[in-house]
Amino acid sequence: MTIQPYLIARQRSDDAQQEVLRRTLQEREPLVIVDSPPGAGKTYLVEAVIAVAVQHLGLRVAVVAPRAEQTYDLMRRLAVNFDPMPITALLSASRQLPDDLLLTQRILVCNDAAALPGGAGVTIATADKLLFAVTKITQSFDLLICDEAYQLTFATMAPLFELAPSVLLVGDPGQLPPLITVDTERFETARYRIHWPAPRELLRRFPQLDVVRLPASRRLPQDTVNLVQPAFYRQLPFSSATAPAEQRLQLDAATQGDTIDRALDMLTDGATLVGVLLPPAEFGREQVDDELAETMAAIAARLLSRQPRWEGVRQLSAGDIGAIDAHVASGAAVRRSLRLSNVPTDACIVETPELWQGQERPLMVVKHTLSGQRQIGEFSLESGRWCVMLSRHQIGCVIVGRDGVGDALAEHRHACGARPIGSVDDAWEGWRAHQAIWGQLEAQGRLVRIAQG
């Protein structure tokens, strides 16, 4: 009997979790780095390590994440998924826990690091909050965990290391790097790359470190993995841990037979990444392409009008569809168009990739970052941004753009000037990833074109 690939992926996923638990809690290695593809269950893994450390071994654990919302999400999950354990939220005095967390009455809020309770338990904070608390913490931790570690610089993480003899860093190496607003070229030649994502700098300095690679995505269908993995995760092979039958889209209402329906029908036929292209037109980077915004809204509206169903799971509604636009102004145009199409924008969320990190929806509509550009800039080529946009969906994703992306990629002249030795050429990596995705979409006939007029 042949074992289904997704079952093997699940087994390998469990093995990886076991390895993390062993190396972190039994071997007590000083540094464990876990590389994770999108939707691999990073937070699930972090929860498991916290629960075993605190509830079974009686350890004192600190957990950091880049954003407050990420820490709230972790608190929520610990409160819901496990028996009560001592959870402390280290917050600045000007912040309040969300009401739902306050209502659980399971979380102790602490504004002063000097007053953190001693003994076993978990303290959760943003990395910045814990950073400023370092000088006040009197009792060290047994274990420091960092979730979404690739979103934090080495400069932010390094001062936290002294808080615990064991550090576990979990993150997705393919997504957006930490936000740094200044030119960092001068730092590229320094002995310490303090501006790099913390795991990347640690791996540069300690190349012998054995990284745990999570081998499976529980979110992305295998069809998407086949496109996304070679483009964005060449060092991180993974497969889908979901059965094809578990992630099928059904559209109950009849088709109108136009281009948009052809794209949606491709989704129901099992293609999970498809493209809808408008006739070529050129737009400046900040210029709003209203016709494209209307098309994105029309796709969302058509999905809803065709009564979408997650086969075997549930009927889908506006809240199950998300939209991503890398620019705030053109995102606002998509929102306007959605409202005109009677799609509620408080349910169907339109946001930038930065805000979509860590979130998922069954269906996504995304604007191609190179749409309408003849000359491609570094912002549009950033591979992490494109990776986030193509890895939020559970069932299917429709990419919307202007035709001509392939030509723009082919004509792009890469700046081949001098670069510091050892620096990563992000623009080149981005171009390569874009080329890989576009080439596959084109070659596999996943692009449908709306005729002029």
Next chain:
Amino acid sequence: MSTMIDLTARLLAYQSGRAIPIRRSSALIADPSPTFAIVPIRMVAEQVVYALAYGDPEGEPEVVLTWNPLDRDASFMEPFAATLDRYLSDCVIAGEMPRIWLAHAAALEVIALLGHRYRTNRSVGPELQRMGAQCRLLAEETTFAGQQIVAIAGSLLASHVATGQSPSEDLHLGALLAWIDPPAGTVVADAAAQAALAPAAAMLDRAADDRVEQLRARVARGRLREPSARVEAEAIIREEALREWALLVRARRAFWGLGLTQGTELTKLTAESFKRVAWQIDRNYGNPARPRSLAQRLDELTYAKELTAYADVADDPINRAAALNAGRVLDAVVFQRDQPRRGFNPCTLTLETRQNALRIRPGTQLQLRGSRVFGRITEVREVNAGQATQLTLVVTNGVRNPQLPTPGQRTEWMEPEPADLRYQKRQVYERMAASADPRVFGDTLPLSRPQPIDDDLATIARRLRR
């Protein structure tokens, strides 16, 4: 500035036949007294300096030069080194901001070159090493957004006016000046093209360069009596240095002649700039290399950028309009004010806007422009079938402030001045350095500390989960 706005401004300038301002306020605080200017002239295609003209830009410059910089005798620069050192030291001792004017980015490159070449060069004396350190310090300072010490005339003009030519043509200071002050009776584009024929790049004019090269070669071959060749070569170099000096003086006057206002936030940028330079001079021009100093430098650069962005929006109405367009500024009418006890917390404002682009989400902190009223957005919702957006803002500072807006009042909100957390961070980095954790500083990792735990932790994890 966005590409579209820049393009539109250039078209308007082209149409009107002269440069048009793209800011109403200056990004540079008024010159202190005394002010210093440096005009370097380098050898074409070589990393060596022919001449330096320097001094008060309102007066006659001193010129030091060499007819043969390839002999690597740098002692001709010693008078310059002494004057620069005196100027910077006097300013720092007096607690006054120094101001060094340069003509263009090419001049800055030469200053950076002097820094690299002489800062640690053991073949020159301490005066020139100090000059190298000071030049490096000046070049470093230009990497900080909003710095006020080094005024690069060409860059300043280009960031305050739009011309009817391309940005790359603006890089020629002579051509840029032709658009700002078009000569009467000529087409401005022709005047700019004519001006661009003379180099504005810290080097000799083509003919002058050819002649000096010729003279150098002939002296080297012994065909000319050395004194006359030297005299002629030196006269050419001096004349070229004075030509660039005149260009710098004209550019500086043109900048101050724009008649821009001085924004209130400039004083903060000035204080920052002065602190950085004084601190470096105090510490003998250190170079960050360790995690602590590198992290501090990154913090400094980031803070400077945030503070400059804040000052640009707070001080300048044109920048503010662009920020509004991009959704970084909120133009809203106060729909409701909930403050049960006047002058006391809690105080919540409901703001309503019809802006299309908004970069505001729950958690965003805002400041009422021109006041000390601050708040945090707690809710963003669409109203009137998506025609408007209402935002709930909890006032966190300024509940007693007379500028606290009332219902019906139109208000402008912007990102607040960035918090200066560098002192706290410095303490954290000091602690990090003291702990000397090998994961931060070492080349090898500390050993693992295995624990005698025989349990199957994966099974336990599953069991613990509800």
